[in-house]
Amino acid sequence: MATMQDVARLAQVSVSTVSYVLTGARPISQATRDKVLAAMAELDYQPNAMARGLASRRSRILGLLLPMDERGLGATETAFVTGAAAAASVAGYHLVLSPIGVGDLDELRRLASQRMLDGALLMEVQLHDPRVDVLRELGLPLVLIGRTADTTDLSYVDIDFDQTVEEAVGHLVALGHRRIVYVNHSAGTIAEGYGPATRTRDAFTIAMTGHGLEPLMIPAEDSAAGGRTALATALRQAPDLTAIIAMNENAVFGLLGELGGRGLSVPDDVSVVSMVTSPQVAELATPALTAMNSPGSALGRIAIETLLRHVDNANGEIHQQLLPCALQVRGSSGPPRTGSNTAGNTGADGDEPTVPSTEAARRRAATRRRA
Amino acid sequence: MATMQDVARLAQVSVSTVSYVLTGARPISQATRDKVLAAMAELDYQPNAMARGLASRRSRILGLLLPMDERGLGATETAFVTGAAAAASVAGYHLVLSPIGVGDLDELRRLASQRMLDGALLMEVQLHDPRVDVLRELGLPLVLIGRTADTTDLSYVDIDFDQTVEEAVGHLVALGHRRIVYVNHSAGTIAEGYGPATRTRDAFTIAMTGHGLEPLMIPAEDSAAGGRTALATALRQAPDLTAIIAMNENAVFGLLGELGGRGLSVPDDVSVVSMVTSPQVAELATPALTAMNSPGSALGRIAIETLLRHVDNANGEIHQQLLPCALQVRGSSGPPRTGSNTAGNTGADGDEPTVPSTEAARRRAATRRRA
DNA sequence: ATGAAAGCGCTAACAG
DNA sequence: CTGTTAGCGCTTTCAT
Numbered sequence: 001m002a003t004m005q006d007v008a009r010l011a012q013v014s015v016s017t018v019s020y021v022l023t024g025a026r027p028i029s030q031a032t033r034d035k036v037l038a039a040m041a042e043l044d045y046q047p048n049a050m051a052r053g054l055a056s057r058r059s060r061i062l063g064l065l066l067p068m069d070e071r072g073l074g075a076t077e078t079a080f081v082t083g084a085a086a087a088a089s090v091a092g093y094h095l096v097l098s099p100i101g102v103g104d105l106d107e108l109r110r111l112a113s114q115r116m117l118d119g120a121l122l123m124e125v126q127l128h129d130p131r132v133d134v135l136r137e138l139g140l141p142l143v144l145i146g147r148t149a150d151t152t153d154l155s156y157v158d159i160d161f162d163q164t165v166e167e168a169v170g171h172l173v174a175l176g177h178r179r180i181v182y183v184n185h186s187a188g189t190i191a192e193g194y195g196p197a198t199r200t201r202d203a204f205t206i207a208m209t210g211h212g213l214e215p216l217m218i219p220a221e222d223s224a225a226g227g228r229t230a231l232a233t234a235l236r237q238a239p240d241l242t243a244i245i246a247m248n249e250n251a252v253f254g255l256l257g258e259l260g261g262r263g264l265s266v267p268d269d270v271s272v273v274s275m276v277t278s279p280q281v282a283e284l285a286t287p288a289l290t291a292m293n294s295p296g297s298a299l300g301r302i303a304i305e306t307l308l309r310h311v312d313n314a315n316g317e318i319h320q321q322l323l324p325c326a327l328q329v330r331g332s333s334g335p336p337r338t339g340s341n342t343a344g345n346t347g348a349d350g351d352e353p354t355v356p357s358t359e360a361a362r363r364r365a366a367t368r369r370r371a
Numbered sequence: 372m373a374t375m376q377d378v379a380r381l382a383q384v385s386v387s388t389v390s391y392v393l394t395g396a397r398p399i400s401q402a403t404r405d406k407v408l409a410a411m412a413e414l415d416y417q418p419n420a421m422a423r424g425l426a427s428r429r430s431r432i433l434g435l436l437l438p439m440d441e442r443g444l445g446a447t448e449t450a451f452v453t454g455a456a457a458a459a460s461v462a463g464y465h466l467v468l469s470p471i472g473v474g475d476l477d478e479l480r481r482l483a484s485q486r487m488l489d490g491a492l493l494m495e496v497q498l499h500d501p502r503v504d505v506l507r508e509l510g511l512p513l514v515l516i517g518r519t520a521d522t523t524d525l526s527y528v529d530i531d532f533d534q535t536v537e538e539a540v541g542h543l544v545a546l547g548h549r550r551i552v553y554v555n556h557s558a559g560t561i562a563e564g565y566g567p568a569t570r571t572r573d574a575f576t577i578a579m580t581g582h583g584l585e586p587l588m589i590p591a592e593d594s595a596a597g598g599r600t601a602l603a604t605a606l607r608q609a610p611d612l613t614a615i616i617a618m619n620e621n622a623v624f625g626l627l628g629e630l631g632g633r634g635l636s637v638p639d640d641v642s643v644v645s646m647v648t649s650p651q652v653a654e655l656a657t658p659a660l661t662a663m664n665s666p667g668s669a670l671g672r673i674a675i676e677t678l679l680r681h682v683d684n685a686n687g688e689i690h691q692q693l694l695p696c697a698l699q700v701r702g703s704s705g706p707p708r709t710g711s712n713t714a715g716n717t718g719a720d721g722d723e724p725t726v727p728s729t730e731a732a733r734r735r736a737a738t739r740r741r742a
Numbered sequence: 743a744t745g746a747a748a749g750c751g752c753t754a755a756c757a758g
Numbered sequence: 759c760t761g762t763t764a765g766c767g768c769t770t771t772c773a774t
């Protein structure tokens with residue numbers, strides 16, 4: 001394993017010169033640089049990460065603090081992780097995933113105090129997240145994925161729930177739906193103030209009211225069973241519902257199962273739009289779910305870029321950014337059976353000029369099936 | 372940030388003494404140890420990871436080389452990761468997840484040459500995995516999750532596919548099924564020699580033949596659409612099939628959707644058993660899937676323990692271990708409609724003494740729904 | 743534009 | 759059982 005000494009000797013320069021061509025921290029003549037580079041290549045030199053870290057007080061490691069509950073990473077989170085890892089790699093950093101939740105504060109304190117991390121990304125942020133306090137106290141740069149109650153002086157990236165909900169509602173209203181039910185996370189989760197749940201709740205209320213419609217909402221446990229129960233409740237409270245927007249990625253499957261069990265067809269009897277869902281999960285359902293695709297990968301990239309800016313610049317600009325989920329129409333949404341088009345659905349080809357997106361979705365679904 | 376010097380001064384001992392109480396590499400009198408420990412606590416001392424790594428030539432970081440394809444981590448992989456991270460943490464190590472696939476050999480070489488890793492776990496191992504060569508060349512301890520074609524001198528942990536398939540088949544045969552179709556990964560994947568696909572194929576052949584039955588197999592693309600196609604093919608080739616074993620976690624959802632679409636009920640018309648599936652995913656389906664639960668967490672723990680043994684003991688024992696998936700009966704499997712019990716299904720309570728597991732499953736499912 | 747040298751904070755001989 | 763000390767391989771002043 002060649003060291004910098006070896007390179008310096010072979011290139012006939014001092015070690016500091018080698019170091020400087022590596023870090024670019026001071027100008028080096030082209031001739032010298034070439035000599036050094038040649039020597040490095042010759043020796044297959046790779047700088048020792050530990051030595052570099054010790055001397056520079058920079059590990060070039062970023063932490064991704066990710067509470068892995070029993071349920072594990074959904075495709076959405078995975079996209080985020082992948083995007084973040086790629087962005088870190090491009091910048092010459094490594095990304096350590098640490099399954100550290102709000103419970104493991106000591107573990108977090110240890111990790112951060114060991115000076116092993118140059119900065120951290122916090123996922124699954126809670127309204128009052130003690131991890132934030134710990135990290136700030138230790139002076140570790142951090143970026144939130146999500147938002148705490150008070151975001152003063154805190155950089156974050158998050159999903160733009162307002163816009164996402166608005167688009168989901170808009171899609172269904174444009175199709176002709178009037179009775180739309182929103183299936184949220186559980187009542188407990190909402191009461192806790194879980195951001196995605198409360199923000200979408202408020203956004204749904206505003207969006208529906210804006211369309212002159214009643215904002216019907218049902219909570220659901222995060223499970224298939226929760227979805228089944230929620231559907232039953234929804235049908236009791238609004239027997240005439242024609243569409244459902246589901247925030248709860250787990251519940252939505254139970255919900256679909258229960259719809260099928262009751263002989264209700266999707267999307268003819270009930271349209272379903274799933275929120276913050278990855279394409280992979282959306283495609284698992286039959287029919288594939290019209291969904292608001294989470295911008296996981298982009299969020300990850302932006303989060304890392306923001307974090308690195310803080311690392312390089314101890315007191316850099318605070319950066320707070322929201323990204324909306326993009327509507328992707330698939331087979332689970334269509335015009336209501338009894339809507340503006342009272343003629344009824346005689347077939348998949350009943351052209352409905354005002355809703356071209358549904359048509360497009362059908363065609364896409366058909367294509368997929370052939371593939 | 373207190374250093375070892377500070378601790379030594381406060382405790383009135385030498386730095387080496389402090390170091391030794393930390394590493395336990397040599398006996399320290401109880402009195403001295405207490406003094407040192409007190410000083411550490413007093414100063415809130417945490418060893419500097421970089422300095423320790425440089426001096427000891429040990430980063431205390433293990434790499435988990437995990438190709439994150441577009442599909443992301445399933446719950447199975449997540450359980451593995453969580454199990455591994457926990458085991459590493461217990462041993463005082465950190466686990467770095469690096470999304471390094473067989474393509475990023477340079478990235479891998481860089482990571483390993485920087486001496487940032489003490490060892491590596493390889494996931495998604497291919498039959499001829501170049502990553503193995505790179506790591507061996509660099510002398511980095513490694514443990515495979517899965518198996519290469521030649522496993523000489525290589526430690527690995529993997530799923531015991533033979534036993535898993537045998538149990539799945541046994542479960543269905545015990546219920547009275549005779550026409551069982553195995554839905555595998557795609558033909559291309561099988562042709563490539565992908566271990567899980569070829570091993571289960573062979574195991575299925577043996578298991579079915581052992582029961583005097585014909586081993587019917589259908590390949591399926593890794594998607595819901597693939598599952599739909601596969602079901603169509605299966606019904607064409609074996610119109611009298613009563614049960615399906617699905618290796619393909621993605622296809623199984625399309626398969627279920629298509630069954631529903633054709634008016635076939637699960638499990639009354641067709642029983643479905645999903646292979647190597649996590650409980651979380653199994654519960655998404657309606658009815659919940661009888662599945663072979665992958666021992667993800669245990670695999671992760673054992674892999675780390677094995678790896679650490681290699682790290683501590685450069686040329687330690689090779690450890691090769693297989694773990695079977697455990698059968699978990701849920702709602703998607705039951706006796707065939709036309710089977711040994713020709714009386715027909717008059718209800719869920721038609722006691723079938725030879726198949727108590729199905730009864731248990733029904734009761735469990737009912738309980739779950741109430742929860 | 744380059745070199746010399748002083749550490750970074752810890753471990754692990756080597757001495758008692 | 760404890761102390762002394764020489765590095766680990768690199769970065770970064772301070773010189774020139």
